Amino acid sequence: MSAAQEVVTEAPAIDAVPKRAMTLGYGTSLVMLAVLILVPLFVKNFIIFQLTMLLIYGLAVLALNILTGGSGQFSLGQSAFYAVGAYTSAILMETFNVNYALTLPVSGVICFAFGFLFGLPALRLSGIYLALATFALATAMPQLLKLNVFEPWTGGVQGLVVTKPDAPFGLPISQDMWLYYFTLVITIGIYIFSVNLLKSRSGRAFMAIRDNEIAASAMGIDVALYKTLAFGVSAGITGVAGALGAIAVQFVAPDSYTIQLAISLFLGMVVGGVGWLPGSIVGSAFIIFVPNIAEGISKGLSGAVFGVLLFLVIFLVPHGARQVAVLGQQLIGKFRKS
Amino acid sequence: MLSVQKRRIAAFATAVIAFAAVSSSSALAQKKYDTGATDAEIKIGNIMPYSGPASAYGVIGKTEAAYFKKINAEGGINGRKIDFISYDDSYSPPKAVEQARKLVESDEVLLLFNPLGTPSNSAIQKYLNAKKIPQLFVATGATKWNDPKNFPWTMGWQPSYQSEARIYAKYLMKEKPDGKIAVMYQNDDFGKDYLKGLKDGLGAKASMIIAEESYETSEPTIDNHIVKLKATGADVFIDIATPKFAAQAIKKIAEIEWKPLHIVSNVSASVGGVIKPAGFENSQGILSAAYAKDGADPQWDNDPGMKKFYAFLEKYYPDANKLDGSVVYGYGAAQTMAKVLEMSGDNLTRENVMKQAASLKAFAPDTLLPGVKINTSATDFAPIEQLQMMRFKGEKWDLFGDIISGELSN
């Protein structure tokens, strides 16, 4: 073994999630669905708004799960795709008067292309180096959005105000409630798509690459294609989430899409369980509500309380919410047997 | 047991009925009160960055909370206690929207007072105006808050950045008409707004500006920008920076032995927060402008207003750093808010509070410079528009000249 080289037999950086455990069982899924459909009927508009944001960030974490948990590519740059999706939607709605629903597929496609193109040079990078590259992207995005040359469209540092749509056909429900159900339908659609994607040939290719890239390549998988595809799909979904975010918050500005967002999405993925798609919503709940809880406990030390809570979570369940679900399943199994 | 189908219909029907019940009850608007005000208390909401990159400003929220504690201890306003509810937005606009909605829809406050940051306030402005909730005395100097025609529920407080920049422009055109100006500005709404005011103020003489350097808050140090600007041969340096970077600039300029006419923005004029760390010997002759008294300046030690301020700190916020300009700021803003609530008497509707806020005449909080007064009207939503220029000498600022109004003809 030469001292001039480091020979590394790498264990996969990302745990494989057993395929059986990748989604929730039918029963649990239906219960979740019922909860998501019924709860907004009983709560104030503000809570509905928070639930909408829950779904939106859940989508973004889902996208990251596909990229990292699925194809093993570590990304700290999701905030960039989220920003592009948000701004695309905002500009289309405010400058070109496009209907809000139509802006979603446009954002998705543009971000898919963007992610795909980014994935190309990123092919040669992995692990910490890919992290740096995606980090560079995330820090570049607010800067790009602030540039003077783009100001006539982006509004520069001041950002753009977005008009929230009313419920169509004059339905007697609030804007918030309409937007929530609209988002819910899209989220369910994307979730089903993602689950099927990971179960398909492409999904298996992703996972083969994640577990052992060289072996996958040796077995004939077009690693370059699938890696960039994973980036593209992930970016596209994040873009749709960003577009929905822009509509829900009614405002886009460079300060909304900093590296803090990318880090939050990463934490959401870890807490939810890397590679476990249903965990995305748990992760999303963590990053929305736990900072509020931390603030409630101590305003001066809210960051510290948040850190402590995060530590508690990762000590108790290092594999995230998936671990909790597995434990739950085992308990139910034992219960049934007795 | 009902069949699955029938159970679903029953559930749905229940949901519809529940929904109808919830949406038909609306808040009864009473004659004297709007939501958030009662005989016993007034709830006011606030949003501050207690965490994240701008957490240095969280101190303003803490000062205001302490001030309202003092008001309550002294019997409240017109017999009502103030419930000051402040949430953290980490300087992130989406979070600010969430917190604003929480304050309005969940905590049901009467108004929002002194929310901080241009991006956050821009994000919530439309929502608050649509809901007709006062967005009073926003903690940002952006010029756009003085727009009663389009945003009748939003009002600023501190002198706008553009008006301050114009004052410097006027000064330069008079005192150094053939000067060559180098500007360093923070690349965000604060810096850009200032720069615009400067250029507008110089008008035809904007060509005096021979170099503009922007910097990002993510840069550890701005030293290399200073080096670059010195190389342009400029003899006037205008520093549109936040405290840390302004201090770095003062230090570096002294180190490389550049001696321009150095103007620093009011935001970074605090003796304790900027000048002292940068070094008194490096700061001689620096110019700035002020509208408030500096807690570190011994010339105000016997000023009655400041004495009240120091007494307040000692009793209600002993941990506060007196030298931090943000603490003085919070006190002044809170005092203005208290005045408006007092003027509203028993008519605590949002409309009346807004009306009273727009009727301040020559009101002088304890911490403003002598001669600087707050004036508002139905067409003037900029409470403080006056500043006085000052020059740093020895260990303190020497105010000079008249109180200048930086009024922008809107």
Added chain:
Amino acid sequence: MELFTNQVLAGIATGAIYACMALAIVMIYQAIDHLNFAQGEMAMFSTFIAWQLMQWGVPYWGAFVITVAFSFAAGIIIERLLFKPLAKAPILTNVAGFIALYSIVNSVAGLIWDFTIKQFPTPFGSSPFLGSQLISTHQAGMIGVTLLLLLLLFFFFRFTRMGLAMRAAAALPESARLVGINTSWMIALGWGMAAAIGSIAGMMIAPVVFLEPNMMLGVLIYGFAAAVLGGLTSPFGAVIGGFLVGIFENLTGTYIPGVGNELKLPIALALIVIVLVVKPAGLFGRPIVKRV
């Protein structure tokens, strides 16, 4: 031409800051094969401790030594308490742990010492260095300290048993255990050393950038970039990387018209990514051969 030289010199001065931080980053990478996001915050906290000691009357060098020793111990304690339990957890969970640590340290520092900037003294004085107005004696001193640290680290890793043991533990933990190396304590030692180096970096950097809880974020980003550019396995590379990043960043800001100033950081990072594509292990890193 004069502007060019000036910018290069200024870049070297700023680069010294990045080089300092990059050394700490390489140190932790040698120990645990990953970047600790909280490295910068730990350095900041250590610098505050030094400042507090000096406020209480301890002279500079006394405070310096106490702080370095304290940081070394603190690094080991943090690793034993918080990260040893996570040793079996996936790497990403560990990264989440680093982020949590960052959050805690930053928040606590803000509460104890508030956010107003504080002056931090330098033992080297602040006059122009050799008459040059671009590099002050402090910055020259900082470069000197960085190079000294580099030399010490080089000797440590190359010529001491402990250094060899640490390298072995990081490269091939299984084999290292077989020859009797306590790999777990090697990691703790790595943390301690990284924390100590970080504290020195913090105390060198604070006089230039002013001490406040958020002072290290920018430095960490650039330090990380510098370490990656130089090669995460090479302390020498880290230092060179630091200077290169400083110089390159300055030149970008000066010579690329229009957007150069606003896009300095992204362009610097993009350049590093390009270098990585060509030389995946960084300029001076050992090339990594992956086996199936």
